[in-house]
Structures are given as structure tokens and as C-alpha cells.
Amino acid sequence: xxxxxxVWAGVLLALATIVLILAMTAVWVQRQVLDRxxxxxxxxxxxxxxxxxxxxxxxxxxxxxxxxxxxxEIQSALPERLxxxxxxxxxxxxxxxxxxxxxxxxxxxASNSNPPAVSRSSSFAWNxxxxxxxxx
Numbered sequence: 801x802x803x804x805x806x807v808w809a810g811v812l813l814a815l816a817t818i819v820l821i822l823a824m825t826a827v828w829v830q831r832q833v834l835d836r837x838x839x840x841x842x843x844x845x846x847x848x849x850x851x852x853x854x855x856x857x858x859x860x861x862x863x864x865x866x867x868x869x870x871x872x873e874i875q876s877a878l879p880e881r882l883x884x885x886x887x888x889x890x891x892x893x894x895x896x897x898x899x900x901x902x903x904x905x906x907x908x909x910a911s912n913s914n915p916p917a918v919s920r921s922s923s924f925a926w927n928x929x930x931x932x933x934x935x936x
Contacts, residue, residue, distance in 0.1 A: 846852050875886030
């Protein structure tokens with residue numbers, strides 16, 4: 801009979817664990833997902849955090865450059881004379897000197913400074929091609 805008690809104790813422990821996990825999940829779903837007011841408050845609180853906004857922005861930029869050929873999209877929208885500017889205007893993050901990021905969008909070097917808005921190649925192309933014409 802002792803062996804039967806051990807089996808039942810194990811079964812009851814496993815069942816209690818499953819019920820506990822389901823109960824905790826149900827409470828979380830009720831408070832966070834189904835309660836619109838709580839959902840909005842939590843979302844606003846997260847989006848007010850500069851680190852969260854920066855991580856989301858970096859993630860979206862990485863996804864854009866991974867899935868879309870930005871330079872060719874810009875090139876197709878430009879007039880023929882300006883098409884050589886498409887590559888510098890695209891300013892891929894790596895060309896801009898931005899650090900490599902992990903899966904969460906944080907840089908390995910973790911500095912608090914903002915990355916440059918214009919890459920060196922973009923500013924070089926801008927200075928070379930957009931200088932005013934002065935006949936000499």
C-alpha cells in the first residue's frame with residue numbers, strides 16, 4: 801500500500817502544479833489582456849520609456865533593412881539624374897557606423913549616446929553632389 805500512496809502523492813503534486821500554472825495564467829490574462837484600461841496603461845507606460853522606444857525603433861530599422869532593398873526602393877522613386885544618390889540616401893545602419901545589435905535591439909557597446917542621423921557616406925555624397933554650381 802505504501803507504493804500506492806507515493807504514486808497518488810506524485811499525481812496530486814503534478815495536478816496541483818498544473819492547476820497553479822493555469823490559475824496564474826488566467827489571472828494574468830484577466831488583468832493584462834482582457835482589461836482594456838490596464839492594457840492601455842501598461843502600453844503607455846512602456847512607450848514612455850526611452851529605452852523601450854529606442855529598442856523598438858532599432859528593431860524596426862533592422863527588420864526593414866533585412867527584408868527590403870531600401871536603396872533600390874529609393875532609386876525607383878528618384879528621377880534618373882538623382883538615382884546615383886539612392887545608395888548613400890539609404891544609409892544602411894552598418895554603413896552609418898551603427899553598432900551590431902543583439903536580438904533585443906541593444907548594442908554590444910551599450911552607450912547612451914544617440915547614433916548619427918546621417919552616415920559618413922551620405923554626408924560625403926551630399927557634399928560632393930549637392931555643392932552649388934559656380935562657373936569659373
